[in-house]
Amino acid sequence: MPSPAAQPSPSSLRPMKERVRRLWAYFSKYRAGWVLAILSTVAAGITEPAIPALLQPLLDQGFTQGQLPIWTVPVTVIGLFLLRGLTQFAGQYALARIAGEGMLVLRRQLFDRLLTADLSLFSRQSASQLANTIVYEVQNGASQLVQAVITAARDSFTVIALLAYLFYLNWSLTLIVLVLVPCVAWILKVMSRRLYKVTRESQVATDELAYVVEENVLAHRMVRLHGAQEAQSERFELLSRTLRDLALKATRASAATTPLTQMVAAVALSTMIGIALSQGQGTDGRAVTVGGFVAFIGAMLMLVAPTRRLADVVNPITRGMAALERGLDLMDSVLPEPDAAAKDAPVPPRAQGELELRDVEVRYRDDAAPALNRVNLRIKAGEMVALVGPSGSGKSTLVNLLPRFVHPAAGQVLLDGTEIADWPLAALRAQFALVSQDVTMLNESVAANVALGATQIDRDRVQACLADANLAEHVATLPNGIDTVLGHNATELSGGQRQRLAIARALYKNAPVLLLDEATSALDTESERLVQQAMARVMAGRTTLVIAHRLSTIEHADRIVVMERGQIVEQGTHAELLATGGLYARLQNHPSSADAALQPPPRAL
Numbered sequence: 001m002p003s004p005a006a007q008p009s010p011s012s013l014r015p016m017k018e019r020v021r022r023l024w025a026y027f028s029k030y031r032a033g034w035v036l037a038i039l040s041t042v043a044a045g046i047t048e049p050a051i052p053a054l055l056q057p058l059l060d061q062g063f064t065q066g067q068l069p070i071w072t073v074p075v076t077v078i079g080l081f082l083l084r085g086l087t088q089f090a091g092q093y094a095l096a097r098i099a100g101e102g103m104l105v106l107r108r109q110l111f112d113r114l115l116t117a118d119l120s121l122f123s124r125q126s127a128s129q130l131a132n133t134i135v136y137e138v139q140n141g142a143s144q145l146v147q148a149v150i151t152a153a154r155d156s157f158t159v160i161a162l163l164a165y166l167f168y169l170n171w172s173l174t175l176i177v178l179v180l181v182p183c184v185a186w187i188l189k190v191m192s193r194r195l196y197k198v199t200r201e202s203q204v205a206t207d208e209l210a211y212v213v214e215e216n217v218l219a220h221r222m223v224r225l226h227g228a229q230e231a232q233s234e235r236f237e238l239l240s241r242t243l244r245d246l247a248l249k250a251t252r253a254s255a256a257t258t259p260l261t262q263m264v265a266a267v268a269l270s271t272m273i274g275i276a277l278s279q280g281q282g283t284d285g286r287a288v289t290v291g292g293f294v295a296f297i298g299a300m301l302m303l304v305a306p307t308r309r310l311a312d313v314v315n316p317i318t319r320g321m322a323a324l325e326r327g328l329d330l331m332d333s334v335l336p337e338p339d340a341a342a343k344d345a346p347v348p349p350r351a352q353g354e355l356e357l358r359d360v361e362v363r364y365r366d367d368a369a370p371a372l373n374r375v376n377l378r379i380k381a382g383e384m385v386a387l388v389g390p391s392g393s394g395k396s397t398l399v400n401l402l403p404r405f406v407h408p409a410a411g412q413v414l415l416d417g418t419e420i421a422d423w424p425l426a427a428l429r430a431q432f433a434l435v436s437q438d439v440t441m442l443n444e445s446v447a448a449n450v451a452l453g454a455t456q457i458d459r460d461r462v463q464a465c466l467a468d469a470n471l472a473e474h475v476a477t478l479p480n481g482i483d484t485v486l487g488h489n490a491t492e493l494s495g496g497q498r499q500r501l502a503i504a505r506a507l508y509k510n511a512p513v514l515l516l517d518e519a520t521s522a523l524d525t526e527s528e529r530l531v532q533q534a535m536a537r538v539m540a541g542r543t544t545l546v547i548a549h550r551l552s553t554i555e556h557a558d559r560i561v562v563m564e565r566g567q568i569v570e571q572g573t574h575a576e577l578l579a580t581g582g583l584y585a586r587l588q589n590h591p592s593s594a595d596a597a598l599q600p601p602p603r604a605l
Contacts (some may be wrong), residue, residue, distance in 0.1 A: 023324055027102035027146060033094040037150055040091035043083065045157025048306075049165035050080055052298035095150050103142035110134045110327055117334045119405055128210040133330050137203070141323025148316035155306035155313075162299050162306075169296045183264040187257060192314045194253045198246055199322040205243040212236050254315040261307060337425060338407070348423060351416045351431040353381040353512040353543030355402065360411035362397050362566075371397040373566040374411070381416075381512075384544040386554035388584065389563035395547045398563070399515050402545075403432045415513075433506035435535075437518035439498040441490035446475055447482040449490070450504045461508060469504035469534040471497060496531060503534040514539055516546045560584065 028034070111134060114121075121130075216223055216232055223232055355378070362372040372394045379385050387395040400406040401413050404420060413420045420428055441449050450465055451457040462482055466472040474497060478484040490498055506514060516535065532553070548554050555574045562570035562577065562584045570582050577584035 019321065019325060022328060023145070023321065026106045026324075027098055027142075029105070030098050030101040033097040033101070037091050037094035037098065038153070040087040040094065041150060041154040042157055043087040044091065044154055046161045047080060047084055047087075048158045048302060049161050049299060052295045052302065053165065091150060091154070095146055099142045099146040102146070103138055106142070106324070106327055107134060107138050110138065110331060113331055113334045113336070116336045118337050121334055126207075126211045126214060128214040129207045130330075132207060132210055133326055137323040138327050141320045141327070143320075144316040145320025145324060148313045148320060152310060152313045152317070155309045158306040159303060159310070162303050166296065166299050169299070183261075187260050187264075191253050191257045192318050195250060195315060195318045196322060198250045198253060199319050202243065202246040202250060203322065203326060205239065205246055209236070209239045209243055212239060250315075257314060261310075337404070348416075348418070348427055351512045353431075354416050355379040355513070355543065355545075356412075356414040356417075357398070357401070358412040358414070360401065360408045360413060362394075362401065362406055363409045370409075370566050372401075372408075375566070375568055377561065377568060379543060379545070381543055382541060384539060384546065384556075384558045386546045386548060386557035386560045387563060388548070388554065388560060388587070389569075390587075392565075393563040394566040395563055396517060397566075399517060399545055399547060402513070402515065403429045403434075431511055432513045432515055433509045433511040433538075434515045434517070435499070435502045435506050435538075436516075439490075439502045441486050441498065441501065443486065443488055445480075445483045445485055446478070446501070449486060449501065450482075450508050452505055453509070462504075465504040465507040466501075468507055468537045469500040470530040471500040471504060471534075499531050500534050503531065503538050507538050512542055514542045514544045516544065516548070518547055 114130065114134065212232070212235055216236075223229060357375050357377045360372055360375045361370050363370050375394070375398065377398075387398065389395055397406055401408060402415070402420070404425065415423065415428070415431065442452070446466075447457050447459060447462045450462045459482065463472060466475050466482070475482055475484075486493070490501065493501065546554055546557065554560060557574070559571060560574060560577055561568055562582070564583060570577055570580065570584055572580065578588070
């Protein structure tokens with residue numbers, strides 16, 4: 001899959017103020033959490049100077065003069081650390097709530113966008129990319145960003161409180177600390193830009209690596225059959241090395257920030273210590289006591305830790321923003337499926353099932369030949385129509401037009417005389433049931449898969465549909481019957497069983513129009529017989545469009561429509577088309593002449 005790393009993301013092109021504002025909208029709703037976090041942060045910050053402040057009276061009055069009661073300092077220290085512990089606990093809990101609430105809102109919006117996204121999204125991004133963004137990027141980004149912001153706030157209050165205390169002790173020495181500010185700010189600015197760029201590139205590289213794993217999981221039989229393990233291993237190794245190199249770049253950018261800021265701090269602190277030792281008295285003319293000097297040096301040294309953490313906080317803030325912005329980029333790029341019907345439009349009644357295509361043209365690319373070229377077709381309600389033709393002739397495109405999975409570039413598609421673009425999308429798709437060769441099942445119970453989309457599951461109806469699909473006996477042997485969870489795409493079921501489960505789903509939906517897309521092409525004779533019986537039940541009283549290659553599937557159709565190069569070239573019954581001697585007859589008599597030639601069912605092994 002080609003890497004989009006060279007393309008700047010939409011978020012990275014926005015000003016920082018706008019990026020922060022967009023993210024703030026997701027984490028600002030839990031106001032009680034922010035109040036608790038801020039109060040805890042302020043309390044933790046202002047208690048920092050209390051530790052060196054205790055040293056001055058302890059050294060000046062306690063040890064040397066014995067004026068302080070023995071219990072004063074221990075009790076004060078215990079109370080101080082108790083306050084710090086409570087504020088830290090409250091702050092951590094508030095952080096967890098803030099991150100959780102923001103993550104919940106953003107993740108829910110992303111998944112809702114996914115469910116209503118224009119189908120072109122799924123051709124642009126792989127399943128692993130979408131899952132990584134919605135599940136992992138959002139969670140990691142929210143946790144890192146909120147934690148880092150509060151850490152930065154707490155350490156900022158700590159630095160301010162310590163500086164205030166230092167100004168109180170000796171304002172002239174404390175002015176030297178201000179040298180830290182522009183130096184540290186410049187270091188943070190340079191390193192954060194570098195880290196942000198590397199983080200975005202790492203996200204792309206992670207997606208590519210996950211996609212290779214996904215491909216090899218899905219195609220594990222083909223990889224082994226063709227002996228492609230070594231080639232795939234080299235492919236994986238190349239991408240792994242790329243990701244490793246990016247991780248090292250990120251580490252260099254992050255790791256260099258701390259020693260650089262510490263060196264600036266060390267120079268400033270060393271200068272202050274030297275001046276303090278040479279002064280011999282405070283700014284007010286009083287002699288510097290041992291306690292005051294130790295308190296001043298202790299407060300200066302305590303500045304190192306929060307300063308270092310403020311330098312380190314660039315890394316999680318950058319990573320967190322990059323991860324969350326990726327979710328926002330996905331939300332911005334995902335367009336909903338077009339639905340011209342008004343939201344309050346009346347829902348049409350159950351359709352009769354009459355279908356019509358008028359001069360329909362479909363193009364997947366402007367520079368390519370049309371997939372459908374001025375197609376005209378009318379199907380009566382209750383009629384069974386089979387679509388046949390070579391591969392690429394437009395059969396699947398025609399079927400995908402009906403539930404608006406594909407949109408025509410020209411012409412009209414009508415259901416019961418109403419153009420499908422005028423139907424509310426949900427109401428339109430309620431009129432269709434689909435059974436295809438590639439059956440997809442959810443990792444839920446048999447009943448939930450059969451009653452997919454139903455607000456409540458009618459268990460008796462599920463059982464009846466399974467019986468009509470010739471699957472009830474097998475489901476009865478499962479550990480929990482219809483409550484048995486099928487696992488990943490029901491791979492433990494055979495191909496025929498999965499097809500019959502899809503037919504049971506179509507029966508449960510009870511839609512007036514049935515779409516069958518190669519539903520029996522990969523089955524042996526016995527499985528096909530059971531599926532054919534089930535299909536006969538589901539087709540009864542419904543308009544049915546069948547895409548099939550096997551003669552046994554289509555020879556009893558009311559009408560057979562033969563397609564070639566996006567056009568309808570023949571129509572008629574099986575006998576009529578054979579007598580005509582056209583493409584249909586050639587496909588049957590010379591099955592090797594086309595990819596989609598009509599084939600007899602294979603013998604059971």
